[in-house]
Amino acid sequence: MDAIPLALDGYLAADPEPGDRDGTASWRLNCSAGTDHLGEEAVIPCTTMEPEIAHAMLTERQPGDLLRVIGHLTLPDTADGIIRLHADTLEVLWEAPMLDADGDDTDTATATDADRNSAIAALAEALTGFGQAAPGPGHSIRIHISPTGTLGSGLEHCHSFDVTPAMAHRLADYIDAMSCYLDSERPNGVALDPQTIADLTELFEDIDLIDLTNTVLNATRPENRPAVPQAMDDMFGDVPAPEDTDP
Structure with missing residues (x-):
């Protein structure tokens, strides 16, 4: 053949x-x-x-x-x-x-x-x-x-x-x-792209914390409202207290 x-x-x-x-x-x-x-x-x-x-x-x-x-x-x-x-x-x-002839890694x-x-x-x-x-x-x-x-x-x-x-x-x-990670999941030593940082900064700067606090409080049951400012403070920093906002 x-x-x-x-x-x-x-x-x-x-x-x-x-x-x-x-x-x-x-x-x-x-x-x-x-x-x-x-x-x-x-x-x-x-x-x-x-x-x-x-x-x-x-x-x-x-x-x-x-x-x-x-x-x-x-x-x-x-x-x-x-x-x-x-x-x-x-x-x-x-x-x-190459195989290391002197090694013991043959188990x-x-x-x-x-x-x-x-x-x-x-x-x-x-x-x-x-x-x-x-x-x-x-x-x-x-x-x-x-x-x-x-x-x-x-x-x-x-x-x-x-x-x-x-x-x-x-x-x-x-x-x-x-390979895309949320910020909380990024491995140590991995730097965000500068443009991404700029976009995130602009996004958070546009957030009206007073308006956001009022919206969350109005959607929350009265007995649970005191915990809202603390939770938002943990997330965003200093936010208005309930008495500083509209009911």
């Missing part, structure tokens, strides 16, 4: 291995994005006869690296055969952090890991639906999400999504909306 030209993004699933001949190498690529020929979450065997690619794979790459492999996919002639991607070009899209997954992985799964599900909401022709934008740290044992938590530019703009708008 003829080889199919293909560019495939995926995470390096394990340490690459040298081939039978010098200048060759083989590895497995965990691909989480569907293509015309492959299903999602497929692990694709890759090989190369390009000495530069083989050397880079054997000496520079590690599990968890996000790679783009461009080459030709060969499909098996029999049902028990193996598909294989023969790499002609290799691009490194993201490098996984089993903690509650924090479980929370992180569950958050990734929820985000992946949301982005999957978001990307499928507006398929169509034209250029797309690829989003990759994965845990931080060395990913050799956590590739099931790595995902890739393609969204249209229009969807990317909508996603940016949603994130901007999430």
Whole structure:
């Protein structure tokens, strides 16, 4: 069967291995994005006869690296055969952090890991639906999400999504909306925009406290009126007392 030209993004699933001949190498690529020929979450065997690619794979790459492999996919002639991607070009899209061999952080997954992985799964599900909401022709934008740290044992938590530019703009708008805080909810150290401060100052300067106090008192039961000035004083500062206002 003829080889199919293909560019495939995926995470390096394990340490690459040298081939039978010098200048060759083989590895497995965990691909989480569907293509015309492959299903999602497929692990694709890759090989190369390009000495530069083989050397880079054997000496520079590690599990968890996000790679783009461009080459030709060969499909098996029999049902028990193996598909294989023969790499002609290799691009490194993201490098996984180096593993600290002297560290002791090799314990089993903690509650924090479980929370992180569950958050990734929820985000992946949301982005999957978001990307499928507006398929169509034209250029797309690829989003990759994965845990931080060395990913050799956590590739099931790595995902890739393609969204249209229009969807990317909508996603940016949603994130901007999430970043808006009420003044009482703003994190420490986050400064308001000067124009926003000016608008808020103008708004409060236009408030007539006497008129506002009268309106609140007139709408309050007589036995509860003495508490109104104190409550408004806590909110706005010094306000007129009930005896200074119209009944």
